[in-house]
Amino acid sequence: MKHANISIFVPHVGCPNQCSFCNQRSISGVQTVPDAAFVTKTCKDALKNLGEHSAEAEIAFFGGSFTAINRELMVSLLEAAFAYVQNGSFKGIRVSTRPDAINDEILSLLRRYGVTAIELGAQSMDDEVLRKNLRGHTAQDVINASHLIQQHDFELGLQMMVGLYGDTPETALQTAKKLIALRPQTVRIYPTVVIKHTMLAELYEQGAYTPISVQEAVQISAKLLELFESSGIRVIRLGLHASDLLEHDLLAGGYHPAMRELCEAELFAKSIFTVIKQHNIPQGDICIKIPKGCISKAIGQHKSNLKALLNCGYRAKFIEDGTLTGYNCIIQQQSKEVEHCI
Incomplete structure (x- = not known):
């Protein structure tokens, strides 16, 4: 509880x-x-x-x-x-x-x-x-x-x-x-x-x-x-x-x-775009793994993070990964998989 x-x-x-x-x-x-x-x-x-x-x-x-x-x-x-x-x-x-x-x-x-x-x-x-x-x-x-x-x-x-x-x-x-x-x-x-x-x-x-x-x-x-x-x-x-x-x-x-939810979405956005920038992930379809129970936070209020990704050329799908914690994420694109840890 x-x-x-x-x-x-x-x-x-x-x-x-x-x-x-x-x-x-x-x-x-x-x-x-x-x-x-x-x-x-x-x-x-x-x-x-x-x-x-x-x-x-x-x-x-x-x-x-x-x-x-x-x-x-x-x-x-x-x-x-x-x-x-x-x-x-x-x-x-x-x-x-x-x-x-x-x-x-x-x-x-x-x-x-x-x-x-x-x-x-x-x-x-x-x-x-x-x-x-x-x-x-x-x-x-x-x-x-x-x-x-x-x-x-x-x-x-x-x-x-x-x-x-x-x-x-x-x-x-x-x-x-x-x-x-x-x-x-x-x-x-x-x-x-x-x-x-x-x-x-x-x-x-x-x-x-x-x-x-x-x-x-x-x-x-x-x-x-x-x-x-x-x-x-x-x-x-x-x-x-x-x-x-x-x-x-x-x-x-x-x-x-919903101030906390806005802040958590901001931290997930920071994590996701850090991975994209550091690993030069090309535009296209990506799968973003995030901690269990955090899909709505990672997508952002009114799908703000999803829309921001789309505006940058990324069609994102979010899935849960029980091994992740905090605002960490793993991004998959075809055979490539990269991770960002905070």
Whole structure:
């Protein structure tokens, strides 16, 4: 079974400031703050839907800096969730928070209530980018919090954004390398979107900020996806969750409801055309072997890669090969067979 989160969003409570990009109610699609009763109902509903697979799922508190919210509210939410961890219904609890809202006392409390994984919203490891986007913490805060989380034996997750105000592909790449050095188990990559009623929206409307386009987001995010995966780090989310509220409030930026699929198609295209170029494969009919379960990704959304190959004179057929992994491919043409490994 694919990993599942029982997601409970806590929109914009506890945050000490308003970041440039943040309108949590639009991003999460949630308008109200949950209470213990809501957590209990969510867990009961998830048990019915997941059945025997529930024991592999985590209850996840996402949204507004969980460890910075009112302590009484935080404990009440944890208590309601922990009851389902104690009885074996779910395997643990995952929370997301700010790097400057972590200390030994908080980590001890989270451990007491069954939290197993903590995700930090790093967003950037460039202090100037953090300052321009009103994050209120530094890159060193990310490093300190990450080390503290690891010392307390929690699973560490890190979240980064690309295309922030003042960000460039180069600073995003440097952020990824610095996050890799912290050895997290998981990473989330979020291309920046401009949402109504945010500082970025004001800068965009004034012409002071040029948002990242979808194509630019795909290009840089695909590079980051490849970099993290080649370092043994799971990318558990790429792009914001689709929601009617988000799409209603969206003004511009790198949003696509299938962002990860676009990035994976980009990496398969890179692999395929690298083989063609390196081995001077002549135009004509080719058979492309790709890893099992990846045919739709390799063909691309709306058959984009298939069409790109045809435009270059290649009539391609895709087949699965259980010996291949990642974005590797083997191209056959008559008796010739060549392989590309990433």
